[in-house]
Amino acid sequence: MSDIKAAVAYLQEYMNTYSQQHSYEAYRAETLIDDVLYGLGVALDKKYKYAQGYDEFKKVLRAHLEAE
Numbered sequence: 184m185s186d187i188k189a190a191v192a193y194l195q196e197y198m199n200t201y202s203q204q205h206s207y208e209a210y211r212a213e214t215l216i217d218d219v220l221y222g223l224g225v226a227l228d229k230k231y232k233y234a235q236g237y238d239e240f241k242k243v244l245r246a247h248l249e250a251e
Contacts (some may be wrong), residue, residue, distance in 0.1 A: 190226040202240040220244065 200219070201207060210218075217237075224231035224240030231240040 193226040194222055197226065 197217070220240070221231075221237050224237060224244075227240075230236055
């Protein structure tokens with residue numbers, strides 16, 4: 184399986200289980216944004232797992248957005 188195909192499969196599974204979280208309906212929009220970005224980061228590379236990994240992914244994401 185290609186890296187992109189694997190990333191998409193992971194992200195689909197991640198989002199498909201999101202509604203199983205307790206009280207997710209009460210989350211703020213910012214929480215959903217952070218959760219989706221976290222899932223995207225982990226889908227792309229497992230090194231972006233957990234708080235420290237997510238902080239690293241946000242740096243990559245910021246650099247990507249600034250480059251456009």
